[in-house]
Amino acid sequence: MKKSPSIISELYPLSFLALLLLLWWLACALGLIPAFMLPSPGRVLAAFIGDFPLLMQNAAVSLTESAIGLSTSIAAAFFLAVAMDRFAFLRRAVYPVIVLTQTVPTIAVAPLLVLWLGYGLLPKITLIFITCFFPLVVSILSGFAAVDPDTVRLFQSMGASRRQILWQLKLPSSLESFFSGLRVSTAYSIVGAVVAEWLGGNGGLGVYMTRVRKAYAFDKMFAVIFLISGISLLAMWLVSLLQRGAMPWKHRQDTRAILK
Known part of the structure; x- marks a missing residue:
C-alpha cells in the first residue's frame, strides 16, 4: 500500500x-x-502539570485579548482593503504608511501604548491590532489584485455593479490569500498579547512569564513557552479547518493532487 x-x-x-x-x-x-540554566524535559513537564490550573487561567486572559484584537483587525483590514482597491489614490497614499509602521519594533511601541492608554485591556488590544493589521491588509489586497482582469471585464459587460463584482468575484477569489494572512496574524495575535502583558497587568501568560522569570523558575518559564507555542499551532490549525470549510473546492483539488 x-x-x-x-x-x-x-x-x-x-x-x-x-x-x-x-x-x-x-x-x-x-x-x-547546569540545571539552573537548562532544566530537563522532565522538570519542565512536572512544572507544567503542577501549574496547569494557573496556566489555563492566564491562558484564558491572553486568548481573550488576542481574540478581540484579531477580530477588530480583520474588520478594519477588510474595510481598508476594499477602499484601497476601489480608490487607487487611497492605496498610493496609505499603503506606504502601513508598510512604514511595520518597521517599528513592537516592543518599542508597547511602552508608549501603556503610557497613553494605561495598564488595562485597551493597550494590549491596540498592540495586537497593530501587529495583525498589516498581514491581513496585504493578503486581502494581494487576493484582489490576483483576480483575472478579463473576468472582471466579463462581469462588467454583463452589467454587474461594483458591489456584485466585489462579493461574487473578488472576495471568493481572494479567500486563499486571506487565509494565508490570517494564519500568520493568528500566531502574531497570541505573541502580541504576551508581549503587551510583559509591561504589566493582572493576568495573562505574559504576566505569568514575568513573575516566574523574576523568581528564576526556569522550568516554569520553559513550560509557558511551550504552552504559547502549542496555542499558536492549535490556532493556526483551526484557521486551516476554517479555510477547508470556506473553500471545500480547494480541499478537493488538493486531495485529488495527492491521490494522483
Whole structure:
C-alpha cells in the first residue's frame, strides 16, 4: 500500500523534534549544561502539570485579548482593503504608511501604548491590532489584485455593479490569500498579547512569564513557552479547518493532487 505524501511529510518535523528532545535530555542527564540554566524535559513537564490550573487561567486572559484584537483587525483590514482597491489614490497614499509602521519594533511601541492608554485591556488590544493589521491588509489586497482582469471585464459587460463584482468575484477569489494572512496574524495575535502583558497587568501568560522569570523558575518559564507555542499551532490549525470549510473546492483539488 502506497503511503500518503502528506503523512510522510509530517514524519520529518516530528522526527526532528524527537531528536531535539533526545539531545536536550542527554545534555541535562550528562550534566553538560547546569540545571539552573537548562532544566530537563522532565522538570519542565512536572512544572507544567503542577501549574496547569494557573496556566489555563492566564491562558484564558491572553486568548481573550488576542481574540478581540484579531477580530477588530480583520474588520478594519477588510474595510481598508476594499477602499484601497476601489480608490487607487487611497492605496498610493496609505499603503506606504502601513508598510512604514511595520518597521517599528513592537516592543518599542508597547511602552508608549501603556503610557497613553494605561495598564488595562485597551493597550494590549491596540498592540495586537497593530501587529495583525498589516498581514491581513496585504493578503486581502494581494487576493484582489490576483483576480483575472478579463473576468472582471466579463462581469462588467454583463452589467454587474461594483458591489456584485466585489462579493461574487473578488472576495471568493481572494479567500486563499486571506487565509494565508490570517494564519500568520493568528500566531502574531497570541505573541502580541504576551508581549503587551510583559509591561504589566493582572493576568495573562505574559504576566505569568514575568513573575516566574523574576523568581528564576526556569522550568516554569520553559513550560509557558511551550504552552504559547502549542496555542499558536492549535490556532493556526483551526484557521486551516476554517479555510477547508470556506473553500471545500480547494480541499478537493488538493486531495485529488495527492491521490494522483
